[in-house]
Amino acid sequence: MHSFEELQEIFNKEIDCYSPAVEPENLQKPVIYTLGMGGKRLRPVLLLMATEAFGGKYQNAMPAAMAVEIFHNSTLIHDDIMDEAELRRNQTTVHQQWDINTAILSGDLMIIKAYEQLGFINSNKITEVLNVFNRITSEVCEGQQYDLDFETNNEVSLSDYKKMIRLKTSVLLAGALQIGAIIGGAHVEQAKKIYAFGENLGLAFQLQDDYLDAFGNTKTFGKKIGGDISANKKTFLLLKALELAKGAYHDELTSLIGNNNISENEKISDVLAIYEKLGIKALAEDEIKNHFNKAIDYLEEVDIDEQQKDYLYDLSKKLMDRQS
């Protein structure tokens, strides 16, 4: 049984050795480049932890962990095209480093390479794993489409937003845990409980992203506070504020969104002032805590070793205590 950090090290060694075909260079190099950007490897390591939690060997789950991480990275390449992002983890994005066509095609290849890994799974689990993987990867696409749709939709509700972040962020994290549990030999119900743990943890994690952007500590956040506000991003905070604001506040908030005639700093401080009047900070904290507690409740219900629960609990706490 290993801690998150131990499995992270094991997984990093595995992925550092990963190499698809050598040619054509313009197709394969972006794959290596993207996988080499690093990151916490949260999803694959949670998958390996879930396998061990149910008494399986992490080695048997390694292909599935690779599949999840390779798929996740394919979505980063394609999302970066859609968002016209120039940087990812402080490195030039694939479509900037090469071009859009290369980024489309190498992302496609990575989806296929993710499934290639699933082909290495012990055959009596493969159909079950494939079905979960298909469901979650479809949902990630749905989440990304909702996210794109929301940019031009002024009728987005809080529940629409939570559906979107659940699909775009939580299901892959939750599904990774579920797949790990399946490979570890968990019963269907147990695998679903660990999925629910991951789903709520993912929601708490994503809501915290919104929270830190507005209420993070400027010293530890690492980015400028208010990036989402100046980009008119429909976050939990903004949607909650729009839901609560009445009369003058509502008019002020509505007129601030999309207003390009005031300075960025003024806009950020005006919106933050409204957030304060409406008590958005505390409401967001409640919402995050709510999902975190739900996650932990599900974790408590899972029938696994206490040590393994502690590992997952400690990791969850650490994810929630982050400052950036």
Add this chain to the structure above:
Amino acid sequence: MHSFEELQEIFNKEIDCYSPAVEPENLQKPVIYTLGMGGKRLRPVLLLMATEAFGGKYQNAMPAAMAVEIFHNSTLIHDDIMDEAELRRNQTTVHQQWDINTAILSGDLMIIKAYEQLGFINSNKITEVLNVFNRITSEVCEGQQYDLDFETNNEVSLSDYKKMIRLKTSVLLAGALQIGAIIGGAHVEQAKKIYAFGENLGLAFQLQDDYLDAFGNTKTFGKKIGGDISANKKTFLLLKALELAKGAYHDELTSLIGNNNISENEKISDVLAIYEKLGIKALAEDEIKNHFNKAIDYLEEVDIDEQQKDYLYDLSKKLMDRQS
């Protein structure tokens, strides 16, 4: 046992009923739109024929046939973005009808939906089918990358070109037959032979595309003769001509390629004149015949019913006798 036309009708009914999720609309509609564009359904129907040829029930192979067709259509959506194509089968392409982001994302979803179909395959074949499917879909990406690379590469050889069309076109057709054979219960060696039949048929088919563009009958071809020439496309014909041309012909041909100062019609007739002097027409016919005969030789070696061989032979002949 069914003919190509019978299985085509059965398959068309199946795919007409296919529906992924309903929401989000902007993601799911392009999938239905693309699959509804029709086409010969060559790959999935060949897959079903191969299953029947080895004594299997076509019904058991239907998910795999759907997988191949859905994957093929995903590549069309993404290729159309890369080629900036406005029309596909006389209908507006997805990125034109919606936008590039929608086309990227719905293409991604279709790759996943192809694998979803594989999850419906009877479990004792699934690993074998998944492995073949992963190999051929990876190769299709490789072929597309070579095709993109060749646009700006002036050192493309005939063997490079044949490798590219093999990957981009033949392997999916050949792999469809191989998967059909596996599901039908074929032995590994038999499945490989039917793969080789498809590989050579695909090469003959693609080379014929090049041939018809220059030497097709203007009345039956349906498009203007010489489209590849005016687009400076590196086809079998051009690469063969560049390989054979010496002295003045070589200089003339080289200066014609990429020359935008002469009229399109003049360029086409000048290049065709060089093709005639070098005997390119007969050489292309030989090359096509060569691959067609190889295909038929492999078909002869396959240990299946004569009736089924006749169906596959008739279809191959029909594909070769096409005028457009």
